[in-house]
Amino acid sequence: MFRSYLRLVVFALGLLVGVQVPGFVDDYAKRVAAHRAESEESLSGFRETAARFFNGDLNALVAHYRASPDAVVRSDADSVAHLVGRAELLEAEWLAMQGRWYAQLWHLLSGADRTLLQETWDNYSYQVLLAPEAIAWGLGAGLLLAWLVELLALGIGWTFGVGRTHKTIAYEKRHWR
Known part of the structure; x- marks a missing residue:
């Protein structure tokens, strides 16, 4: 649940930064x-x-x-x-x-x-402009920032083994029987 809210916050931040570009x-x-x-x-x-x-x-x-x-x-x-x-x-x-x-x-x-x-x-x-180009910039920046942060978090997690099961342990347990 916290990750979902974090994604929303990152998207909103990107949205707010993106709408500044046309302004x-x-x-x-x-x-x-x-x-x-x-x-x-x-x-x-x-x-x-x-x-x-x-x-x-x-x-x-x-x-x-x-x-x-x-x-x-x-x-x-x-x-x-x-x-x-x-x-x-x-x-x-x-x-x-x-x-x-x-x-x-x-x-x-x-x-x-x-x-x-x-x-x-x-x-x-x-x-915060409500012009079509500002909305497009905001949505684009929000999606891009959310996507980049998600990739960064997944990359860090994958690097440190967060969320991965160790296959060698599962393999060893199977042979002990």
């Missing part, structure tokens, strides 16, 4: 979208200048700033270049988060921006 992915996507919108707002004036004088090429605007004889304009070139680089990074992250759920998860595991990922983790609040 975290969604939070990361929302964080990227918010940073992207803010970045676009910061660059809007520079985009207008680049559109007017450089056919919309922000890198040409930065190169022009760097080549300027004015020291103040040259020092601002690094600031504008940083804003442009940040906007490009956020655009790439935003595009990666527009794919299918498995592509989003793979991106988070392998290629996500570490700063944004840490920021999302630091501000993440645990939640």
Whole structure:
């Protein structure tokens, strides 16, 4: 009876952990979208200048700033270049988060921006979503965790001989008669 309750607890734990995955992915996507919108707002004036004088090429605007004889304009070139680089990074992250759920998860595991990922983790609040993908993740994680713990327990038991009868003793008793 205790093993049955233990299985249920392990399954419930896996279920609760599994439903967090879609919530975290969604939070990361929302964080990227918010940073992207803010970045676009910061660059809007520079985009207008680049559109007017450089056919919309922000890198040409930065190169022009760097080549300027004015020291103040040259020092601002690094600031504008940083804003442009940040906007490009956020655009790439935003595009990666527009794919299918498995592509989003793979991106988070392998290629996500570490700063944004840490920021999302630091501000993440645990939640139980009742969206179909969250339910599927929860059930899958619950079953997988329960199965792995069961296999581990059976492996440990088999290794130490728990639950096995010793055939040699039974064989010896049969010959004593």
